Amino acid sequence: MDRAEQAAVDSVPSGLYIGGRWRETAATMPVHDPATGRVLRAVADATPEDGLAALTAAADAQRDWARTPPRTRSEILLRAHRMLLDDTERLALIATLEMGKPLAEARGEIAYAAEFFRWFAEEAVRLDGGYTTAPAGGSRFLVTRQPVGPSLLITPWNFPMAMATRKIGPALAAGCTSVVKPAEQTPLCTLALAEILHAAGVPAGVVNVVTTSDPGALMTPMILDERSRKLSFTGSTAVGKALLEQCARTVMRTSMELGGNAPFLVFDDADLDAALEGVLAAKMRNIGQACTAANRIFVQRSVIDEFAARLAERMAALPMGRGTEPGVVVGPLIDAAAVTKVTELVADARARGARVLTGGDPVDGPGNFYPATVLVDVPDDARMCGTEIFGPVAALAPFDTEDEALARANDTPYGLVAYVYTESLRRGLRVCEALETGMVGLNQGVVSNPAAPFGGVKESGLGREGGPTGIDEFLETKYIGVQL
Numbered sequence: 001m002d003r004a005e006q007a008a009v010d011s012v013p014s015g016l017y018i019g020g021r022w023r024e025t026a027a028t029m030p031v032h033d034p035a036t037g038r039v040l041r042a043v044a045d046a047t048p049e050d051g052l053a054a055l056t057a058a059a060d061a062q063r064d065w066a067r068t069p070p071r072t073r074s075e076i077l078l079r080a081h082r083m084l085l086d087d088t089e090r091l092a093l094i095a096t097l098e099m100g101k102p103l104a105e106a107r108g109e110i111a112y113a114a115e116f117f118r119w120f121a122e123e124a125v126r127l128d129g130g131y132t133t134a135p136a137g138g139s140r141f142l143v144t145r146q147p148v149g150p151s152l153l154i155t156p157w158n159f160p161m162a163m164a165t166r167k168i169g170p171a172l173a174a175g176c177t178s179v180v181k182p183a184e185q186t187p188l189c190t191l192a193l194a195e196i197l198h199a200a201g202v203p204a205g206v207v208n209v210v211t212t213s214d215p216g217a218l219m220t221p222m223i224l225d226e227r228s229r230k231l232s233f234t235g236s237t238a239v240g241k242a243l244l245e246q247c248a249r250t251v252m253r254t255s256m257e258l259g260g261n262a263p264f265l266v267f268d269d270a271d272l273d274a275a276l277e278g279v280l281a282a283k284m285r286n287i288g289q290a291c292t293a294a295n296r297i298f299v300q301r302s303v304i305d306e307f308a309a310r311l312a313e314r315m316a317a318l319p320m321g322r323g324t325e326p327g328v329v330v331g332p333l334i335d336a337a338a339v340t341k342v343t344e345l346v347a348d349a350r351a352r353g354a355r356v357l358t359g360g361d362p363v364d365g366p367g368n369f370y371p372a373t374v375l376v377d378v379p380d381d382a383r384m385c386g387t388e389i390f391g392p393v394a395a396l397a398p399f400d401t402e403d404e405a406l407a408r409a410n411d412t413p414y415g416l417v418a419y420v421y422t423e424s425l426r427r428g429l430r431v432c433e434a435l436e437t438g439m440v441g442l443n444q445g446v447v448s449n450p451a452a453p454f455g456g457v458k459e460s461g462l463g464r465e466g467g468p469t470g471i472d473e474f475l476e477t478k479y480i481g482v483q484l
Contacts, residue, residue, distance in 0.1 A: 001033075001040075001097075005324065008093045009188070014043045016050055016211065017194040019057035020204025025050065029213040031188060034100040034332040035322040035367045043187050046210040051179070051218045052225065054208040058150040058177040059227040061205030066147045066175040068203075070125045073173055077121035080200040084114035084165075084193075091192060095161055096323040098186045100332040100368070101286055103323055112450070113162040116169040116466070119450040123471045124173035134481075142480040147175035148253055149229035151474060152222055154215075154243075155190065156234045157183035157334055158289045164190050166450070166465050167232045168197070168207060174474035176230065179208045181219060185334055187211040219243075226250055230474060233257070234291075237414070237459050255463035255473045257291070257455060259388050260416035263409035264294035265431065267402075268302045270421035271443075276310055278445030279394065282419055284318070284372070285446065287331050288392040289338070291460075292417045292439075292448060296378075296385050298405050301398040308376045308396050312357035315372040315394065322367070330392055332368040339368050342391035345384040346373060349395065354378040359393070380408060402431065410436045416456035417447055438464075 001009070015022040028042040046054075065073075084091065092106035101109070130143035153167040164180060171178045182190035194209040212218040222228055223246045230253045233243055237259040247254050264282055266275045282294035299307050320330035333339050343362050350356065359373030370391055378385065378395040385395065399405045409418060417439040422428050432440045438456040441447045448454060453467035463473050 001038075005093060005097060008090050009040050009097060011090065012041075012094060012188045012192045013195055014041065014191070016044045016046055016054070017191065017198075017207075017209040018050070018054045019208065020198065023050070029184065029211070031098055031185070032335075033097055034334050037366055040097055040188070043191065043211050046212040046218055048217055048221045051210055051212075051222050054179045054210050055150065055222050055225055055227055057205040057208050058179050061203060062147075062150050062177045065177050065203065065206050068175065070127065073175065074121040074124040076201045077117045077124065077169060077172060080197055080202075081114045081117035081121065083196050083200055084110060084117065087196070091161060091189065093324070094188050094192055095186075096331075098188045099157060099160055100323050100334060102328045102331050105286065106323070109159055109162050112448070113165040115450040116162070116165040119466070120169035120173040120471060123170070123468070127174070127471070127475070139484055140482040142482055144478050144480070145475040146478055148474050148476050149176060150227055151176045151178045151230035151232060152219070152228050153178050153180045154219065154231070154233045154235065155180065155182050157185040158286055160186035160189035161193060163234050164193055166454075167234075168193075170465070170471045171474050172202070172206070174471050176474045177206045179210060179222065181210055181212065181215065184211070184213050184215065220246065223247060223252070224249060229253060231255070232465075232473065240461070253473075255465065256461040257463075257465060258416075258459060258461040259414055260291040260293070260456065260460055261295045261386070261388065261412045261414040262292060262417045262419065262437075263435075264297045264419040265405050265409060265421065266297070266299040266303065266307060267405075267420075267422040267424070267427065268300040269423045269427075270303075271423060272303065272307060272310070274443060275307065275421040276314065278419060278421060278441070278443070279311065280314060281445035282441070283394050284329065284392060287333060289334060289390050291388065293389070294419060294445075295389055295395070296409070297394055297396045298399045298408060299396055300405075301400055304376070304396065304398045308357060308374065311394060311396075312374040315374050315392075316358040318372045320363070320369060320371060330369075330372050333370055333391055334368065336368055338390060339370050342370050342389060342393060345382075345387070345389055346375065346393060349375055349378050349382040349384055352379050352382050354382065354395070380411070386412070402427065406431065406434050410434075413459040414456070415458035416460035417441065419445060
């Protein structure tokens with residue numbers, strides 16, 4: 001690392017943040033640079049006892065935080081929003097070093113992350129209720145919304161700053177305290193965020209951060225503790241299902257943002273220039289390591305040859321390297337296991353008849369690199385069509401009719417997002433309504449926005465994050481009957 005990189009890494013606290021104080025632990029865990037394999041630094045490795053201490057801090061702070069005026073909560077979030085933006089360069093460099101994404105994308109993530117704080121600062125002062133007359137008269141229905149209580153927030157490694165603010169923002173706005181458990185691969189962003197929240201005026205115990213190399217051992221006692229009243233998780237469907245089983249034991253409120261298998265439909269009347277830009281955005285954002293990534297790209301047969309050739313030309317020209325290097329678009333994957341998975345998925349598709357137009361083989365040398373790859377004629381029974389690729393691989397297949405495209409797009413247990421490119425408004429609305437997903441990008445390749453409800457259907461999750469409904473996940477509705 002150069003001096004600037006070392007200074008950014010060294011600026012992050014290495015302990016657990018519990019009850020407004022930093023705590024060191026007997027054991028530590030390394031954080032690696034996925035571009036080089038080198039250890040960036042060691043951070044605290046929490047025990048189950050540390051987790052319960054963090055939950056105790058959150059539970060003890062819950063009553064006072066719930067009573068804090070909404071305007072005060074809003075102002076704290078607005079201060080944190082501004083502090084994030086003012087610290088963009090340092091925070092973006094930290095994200096690039098621990099996750100691998102290009103620095104330009106990391107800067108975009110910090111802006112995106114900060115916007116969740118601004119959005120929910122505005123929502124904090126707009127929590128509503130109701131007052132109505134009973135149908136039979138004589139009494140009134142008073143409806144109010146109250147914070148659900150201490151919340152457990154589990155964030156993933158691919159957007160380490162934005163996924164933290166997307167959960168912490170509505171929790172703070174609603175009046176909930178929290179314990180945040182970041183992914184073990186990328187804890188530095190969340191630790192830096194904890195320091196910013198402390199400086200912004202978040203009271204002791206309201207936000208706690210625990211890092212660990214053993215998430216199951218740490219989280220299970222907290223999930224089974226009746227003081228925990230909410231779990232918000234972003235990660236794989238398999239882990240989400242296991243967490244739901246645990247949460248059922250105390251009937252805990254849950255939000256689950258799980259896996260995706262996004263179809264990307266290009267019809268023959270589409271603007272191919274726009275569709276090309278859209279698929280590059282939907283496929284290559286975060287090096288393809290996003291639950292919203294275009295996983296199955298269906299192109300109408302009459303235009304697939306032109307579209308595939310142009311996409312392969314663009315993908316082949318994307319610079320690959322360490323995310324801190326100028327102009328890099330294709331950074332490293334998160335770890336060696338990710339490279340192995342992508343390599344095996346491509347090999348399986350090729351064995352089933354898919355053709356490689358560019359890329360297709362792992363890169364020798366240090367770091368977890370895999371080149372931008374375009375495959376055509378990928379059959380529906382290829383393994384990559386049934387699981388998240390989570391890498392820079394575009395898998396194309398032809399279709400003939402609208403009904404066929406819809407049937408193949410919906411033939412998956414997942415339902416997070418889909419993308420549709422067509423110049424026909426009628427077809428666009430018809431297809432969007434028929435797609436079994438929680439979100440659709442119509443002639444756009446990026447749907448994520450703090451002001452819009454993010455979430456899926458089927459095995460892609462429960463609940464929504466962001467948008468006007470995002471704060472609802474942290475609120476309970478209470479009805480009070482008033483006899484007059």
